[in-house]
Amino acid sequence: xxxxxxxxxxxxxxxxxxxxxxxxxxxxxxxxxxxxxxxxxxxxxxxxxxxxxxxxxxxxxxxxxxxxxxxxxxxxxxxxxxxxxxxxxxxxxxxxxxxxxxxxxxxxxxxxxxxxxxxxxxxxxxxxxxxxxxxxxxxxxxxxxxxxxxxxxxxxxxxxxxxxxxxxxxxxxxxxxxxxxxxxxxxxxxxxxxxxxxxxxxxxxxxxxxxxxxxxxxxxxxxxxxxxxxxxxxxxxxxxxxxxxxxxxxxxxxxxxxxxxxxxxxxxxxxxxxxxxxxxxxxxxxxxxxx
Numbered sequence: 001x002x003x004x005x006x007x008x009x010x011x012x013x014x015x016x017x018x019x020x021x022x023x024x025x026x027x028x029x030x031x032x033x034x035x036x037x038x039x040x041x042x043x044x045x046x047x048x049x050x051x052x053x054x055x056x057x058x059x060x061x062x063x064x065x066x067x068x069x070x071x072x073x074x075x076x077x078x079x080x081x082x083x084x085x086x087x088x089x090x091x092x093x094x095x096x097x098x099x100x101x102x103x104x105x106x107x108x109x110x111x112x113x114x115x116x117x118x119x120x121x122x123x124x125x126x127x128x129x130x131x132x133x134x135x136x137x138x139x140x141x142x143x144x145x146x147x148x149x150x151x152x153x154x155x156x157x158x159x160x161x162x163x164x165x166x167x168x169x170x171x172x173x174x175x176x177x178x179x180x181x182x183x184x185x186x187x188x189x190x191x192x193x194x195x196x197x198x199x200x201x202x203x204x205x206x207x208x209x210x211x212x213x214x215x216x217x218x219x220x221x222x223x224x225x226x227x228x229x230x231x232x233x234x235x236x237x238x239x240x241x242x243x244x245x246x247x248x249x250x251x252x253x254x255x256x257x258x259x260x261x262x263x264x265x266x267x268x269x270x271x272x273x274x275x276x277x278x279x280x281x282x283x284x285x286x287x288x289x290x291x
Contacts, residue, residue, distance in 0.1 A: 001138045002027070004044045006067055007057035007085070008035045010285050011111065014118035015057065015084075015143060022142035041067070045074040052079040053136055057111075060087040060236070068095050077103025080132050082139075084109045088240055089158040089165065092127065096157045105132035108157060110164020111143075114284035121145030125152055125167070127159030162244075169241030169255040171211075172234075176258035178215055179275035186224065186271065195219040211279060218278035225278055229289040230270035232277045234262045 001024050005016050008030035016026045029044045030036045038044045045052060052075055056067050064087055071081055081099055083092065087108065096106040107128035113120060122143045126133060133140075133153055144151040154163045185194040199216050202208050222228065238259040245252040265273035280286040 001025070001053070002048050003139055004029070004048050004052065004054035005057065006030075006041065006044070006054060008032070009057070010115060011113075011117070012057035014115070015055075015111075015122065018118050018121070019139060019142045024138065024142055041070050042074055045071070050076070050078065051135055052076070053082065053139070054079070055082040055084050055109075055136075055139065057084050060085055060091070064091070065095075068099070072099055072102055072104065075102070075104050078105075080105040080107060080135050082107045082109055082126075082136055083161075084111050086110075086164070086235060086237060087161055088236075089160075089162040092158040092161055096128075105129065105135070106157060107132050107136055108160040109140075110160045110167065112164065112167060116283065117143075121150060123150045123167075125154045125160045125163035127153070127155050127157050127161070127163075129156075165237045165240050165244070168235065168237040169252070169259075172238045172241075172258040172262075173254040174209070174211055175276050175279050176254075176261055176272070178211060178279070179272040182215070182275050183271045195223050211283070214279055214282035215275065218275070218282050222278070225271075225274040227290060228274040228277050229291050230265055230273040230277070231289050232262045232265045232273040232280065233286070234259065238262070 003019060003024060003026050005012060005026050005028045008016060008028050013035060016028050019026050027044050027047045028037045029041060033039060038047065054071055056064060058064055058067055064083060064085055068081060081104060083095065092108040099106045107126055109124055109126040111122050111124060113122035124140055124144055140151050154160050185191050185197060191197060198219060201212055202216060242252060242256050242259055264270060277288045281288045
């Protein structure tokens with residue numbers, strides 16, 4: 001099938017390549033002309049056959065809103081817009097309503113996989129009407145990992161981004177646990193090779209995980225993380241997770257504490273946050289601050 005893809009950054013560019021490898025045609029638009037296939041949204045829409053599917057991979061908030069606004073004036077009834085960025089789930093209902101007035105479908109899709117998604121596939125969580133989801137299904141199948149899992153129709157509009165938000169909240173807490181354990185091991189004199197302790201956990205233990213593998217990779221690059229400043233940014237989804245928990249009276253002590261720990265990293269050079277920063281760089285290519 002044909003797909004219009006808006007936003008060709010670290011995620012979008014690799015997604016374009018994976019979709020093409022699956023045999024589909026992708027027309028990509030980006031503000032950077034060096035990576036774009038077309039040079040305007042109008043040109044992108046003009047290249048697509050009915051029913052058109054346009055996947056948006058731009059930052060949440062105003063960039064996503066302005067892109068959807070422009071597409072609303074270019075697309076026709078029966079077409080579908082997919083928001084694959086990290087939009088807040090509450091925005092999805094607004095976007096779906098605006099597009100529905102013109103007969104245009106809307107699907108929200110949480111995408112996980114970071115810089116490794118091109119080779120490993122992307123975990124996909126999407127929300128929307130069955131009819132709209134069906135029009136995007138070949139692209140979901142191209143992006144997902146091989147096998148029976150890694151892709152889910154989570155529910156109605158907003159469900160995809162809500163599921164991805166909770167995923168990221170869990171990710172915050174898991175990274176924090178590894179970081180705290182690493183700092184404690186580094187602190188005591190009796191443990192003389194913390195990196196190899198972490199490596200030993202990769203097989204046969206109940207805490208083995210991809211995040212643990214990435215932690216070992218980071219320690220192989222810088223055994224004591226001396227080259228990193230103990231500062232870790234947050235994407236916003238951790239905050240939204242905690243806010244949703246408050247709204248629904250659901251206790252999230254571990255996720256909430258991990259979010260607050262990131263805030264603490266901005267007040268001092270926290271050893272734990274060196275590990276958080278290293279992990280975010282490993283799985284998502286997120287920037288780190290060097291000393």
